Amino acid sequence: MSATIEIRDVAKIFRQFSGVFTAPRMVRAVDGVSLTVPAGGCFGIVGESGCGKSTLARLILGLHPASSGDILVDGRSLMAMPRRERARLIQPVFQDPFSSLNPRRSIHDIVGLPLAAQGISGSEITKRVHAMLERVGLRAEMAGRSPAQLSGGQRQRVAIARALVLGPRIVVCDEPTSALDVSVQAQILNLLADLRRDMGLTLVFISHNLAVVEHICDEVAVMYLGRVVEHAETDALFRAPTHPYTRALLASVLTPEPGLGIPDVGLGDAYPDPANIPPGCRFHPRCPMVTAACRTELQVPRRVGERVVECMLA
Amino acid sequence: MSALLEVSGLRVRFNEKAEAVRGVSITVNKGETHCLVGESGCGKSVSALAVMGLLAKGGIRTADALSFAGQDLRGLTEGQMSRLRGDKMAMIFQEPMTSLNPAYTIGSQMAEVLVRHRGGSKRAALDRAAALLGRVGITAPGLRLGQFPHQLSGGLRQRVMIAMALMCDPDLLIADEPTTALDVTVQAQILRLLMELQAELGLAILLITHDLGIVARMAHRVSVMYAGKVVESASAEALFAAPTHPYTRGLLDCVPIPGKIARGAPLGSIPGTVPRISLGFQGCGFRDRCGHADASCAQDVPAQSFAEGHDYACRLPAGWATERAA
Numbered sequence: 286m287s288a289t290i291e292i293r294d295v296a297k298i299f300r301q302f303s304g305v306f307t308a309p310r311m312v313r314a315v316d317g318v319s320l321t322v323p324a325g326g327c328f329g330i331v332g333e334s335g336c337g338k339s340t341l342a343r344l345i346l347g348l349h350p351a352s353s354g355d356i357l358v359d360g361r362s363l364m365a366m367p368r369r370e371r372a373r374l375i376q377p378v379f380q381d382p383f384s385s386l387n388p389r390r391s392i393h394d395i396v397g398l399p400l401a402a403q404g405i406s407g408s409e410i411t412k413r414v415h416a417m418l419e420r421v422g423l424r425a426e427m428a429g430r431s432p433a434q435l436s437g438g439q440r441q442r443v444a445i446a447r448a449l450v451l452g453p454r455i456v457v458c459d460e461p462t463s464a465l466d467v468s469v470q471a472q473i474l475n476l477l478a479d480l481r482r483d484m485g486l487t488l489v490f491i492s493h494n495l496a497v498v499e500h501i502c503d504e505v506a507v508m509y510l511g512r513v514v515e516h517a518e519t520d521a522l523f524r525a526p527t528h529p530y531t532r533a534l535l536a537s538v539l540t541p542e543p544g545l546g547i548p549d550v551g552l553g554d555a556y557p558d559p560a561n562i563p564p565g566c567r568f569h570p571r572c573p574m575v576t577a578a579c580r581t582e583l584q585v586p587r588r589v590g591e592r593v594v595e596c597m598l599a
Numbered sequence: 600m601s602a603l604l605e606v607s608g609l610r611v612r613f614n615e616k617a618e619a620v621r622g623v624s625i626t627v628n629k630g631e632t633h634c635l636v637g638e639s640g641c642g643k644s645v646s647a648l649a650v651m652g653l654l655a656k657g658g659i660r661t662a663d664a665l666s667f668a669g670q671d672l673r674g675l676t677e678g679q680m681s682r683l684r685g686d687k688m689a690m691i692f693q694e695p696m697t698s699l700n701p702a703y704t705i706g707s708q709m710a711e712v713l714v715r716h717r718g719g720s721k722r723a724a725l726d727r728a729a730a731l732l733g734r735v736g737i738t739a740p741g742l743r744l745g746q747f748p749h750q751l752s753g754g755l756r757q758r759v760m761i762a763m764a765l766m767c768d769p770d771l772l773i774a775d776e777p778t779t780a781l782d783v784t785v786q787a788q789i790l791r792l793l794m795e796l797q798a799e800l801g802l803a804i805l806l807i808t809h810d811l812g813i814v815a816r817m818a819h820r821v822s823v824m825y826a827g828k829v830v831e832s833a834s835a836e837a838l839f840a841a842p843t844h845p846y847t848r849g850l851l852d853c854v855p856i857p858g859k860i861a862r863g864a865p866l867g868s869i870p871g872t873v874p875r876i877s878l879g880f881q882g883c884g885f886r887d888r889c890g891h892a893d894a895s896c897a898q899d900v901p902a903q904s905f906a907e908g909h910d911y912a913c914r915l916p917a918g919w920a921t922e923r924a925a
Binding site: 333334436438439466467468469470471472474475478493494495496497499500501519523533534536537538539540541542543544545546547548549550552554556 | 638639736737738752753754755758782783784785786787788790791794809810811812813814815816817818835836838839849850851852853854855856857862863865866867868869870872873
């Protein structure tokens with residue numbers, strides 16, 4: 286049995302200090318997102334920096350309380366769940382394995398910490414840590430080393446081992462391969478795909494690398510300035526992107542095919558600022574298809590065939 | 600086409616234990632983009648810094664030849680080098696926030712480049728700065744000149760860096776991972792801008808990147824680096840059509856290409872990690888990770904040619920990859 290995550294109209298607003306005498310800036314990092322993550326799948330969330338994808342990941346992990354809305358796992362509210370129980374259900378893998386592992390601890394302690402926090406005894410911890418390290422492709426004797434003695438790829442394997450040692454049903458990966466070299470990135474992606482299949486995990490995979498998302502995800506949600514602007518099955522999304530932003534995002538993927546040149550993505554030099562969200566459609570200052578109505582009318586998600594698009598032109 | 604930058608047998612070491620660059624040869628022709636590609640630690644950035652004479656303290660550079668526009672760079676003093684840098688040889692770095700001075704406005708930093716190298720008034724320099732900001736696609740250049748780096752987005756800062764590099768009409772632009780810190784949409788915009796500028800100004804570009812997508816789309820010539828050496832060098836078409844060094848082939852297999860690899864099918868990957876190369880290292884640096892290595896790989900690696908202008912450093916015969924596939 287796998288978990289289903291239901292995100293119901295979730296918002297997260299941060300107050301950003303902007304000086305002693307000025308009012309704090311209200312950063313609407315996630316601004317009304319509703320999504321259903323099916324059990325056992327790999328769900329991709331893509332978007333540019335500042336679109337709120339990492340904040341959404343932290344909300345799903347329960348690391349931030351939501352400002353409004355609710356997140357349900359198997360019909361139970363995440364907010365109401367005790368921390369230890371949540372930890373047995375959902376675990377994270379973060380981007381940078383250089384800062385997400387405590388440099389003063391051994392690998393054994395890092396991977397064993399979630400077990401210790403659940404009150405499991407020392408010998409049982411060692412047994413499970415060794416088994417987990419081998420499962421992610423590390424030798425058990427690495428348990429005695431410190432993170433500084435490992436390469437980037439090995440560290441990310443340790444982070445994955447730590448995430449899986451409690452046997453969670455959901456793993457939220459926030460840019461798990463962005464800090465790694467391409468040859469190592471492929472090793473880690475293959476490992477995640479194996480583990481998902483063998484352990485029946487539900488993966489939430491957050492990335493700005495569309496080629497990677499296309500390769501491993503079944504469903505993709507595209508975020509822009511705190512909202513999901515398009516959500517569809519991977520094939521449908523990549524074959525026929527509907528939102529102008531999705532199209533620009535896909536057009537800017539540079540595949541290793543010589544002779545194609547660099548595409549004109551046509552987005553201008555406006556830059557999205559989550560503390561200063563434009564009226565009407567959030568994307569209108571950069572949209573190549575903008576109409577007068579886009580500048581004033583608030584967009585709502587609409588179902589177009591099998592996909593959900595937040596654009597009146599779609 | 601004539602060679603603008605000629606590097607041959609470049610070696611860099613920082614101490615007695617490690618050699619970062621072990622005999623790199625690159626030629627960049629006028630109006631051409633030469634991509635230096637490889638994973639972190641392969642020596643691509645150090646090679647570029649060595650060419651510009653910007654190695655960190657303690658770095659020792661030797662080369663059989665190192666010439667820029669016919670001028671031998673090896674004998675130049677630091678003063679002569681610094682007159683060349685930012686003038687005929689300009690550079691852009693990865694992180695525009697750390698390469699711009701946070702305490703000065705965009706305008707004063709840009710004007711300084713021109714005044715230092717060419718003299719003239721600050722006013723005239725500011726006019727040129729405004730014109731160039733417009734050229735790199737920045738709206739309201741007058742406003743931007745008065746702003747500080749922290750007031751600009753990452754994409755805008757990188758455009759400012761490019762405009763600043765162009766202040767003195769350089770012949771060669773060395774760009775070290777210029778778009779790695781940027782979003783994909785902004786990356787496409789910046790790279791497109793570089794291509795336009797190249798066509799317009801006849802710039803030669805030495806582009807350092809780890810991204811094979813950028814290489815395929817931007818490069819005329821490509822040099823693949825591994826463990827301080829160029830392991831394969833060819834035109835972009837030739838390299839992607841017939842990658843011959845096992846490392847190049849492995850690297851290309853690692854990249855998911857939408858529509859080419861079935862979803863869920865495992866990606867190719869290269870086992871192991873990049874080795875540390877000590878001084879006096881013998882043989883092929885890739886042999887520990889290579890599926891084709893044998894005992895002879897621990898001795899000197901033969902330099903072979905796949906075709907005219909397509910060279911690689913490996914013991915395997917030129918047609919090995921295609922024969923195996925057939």
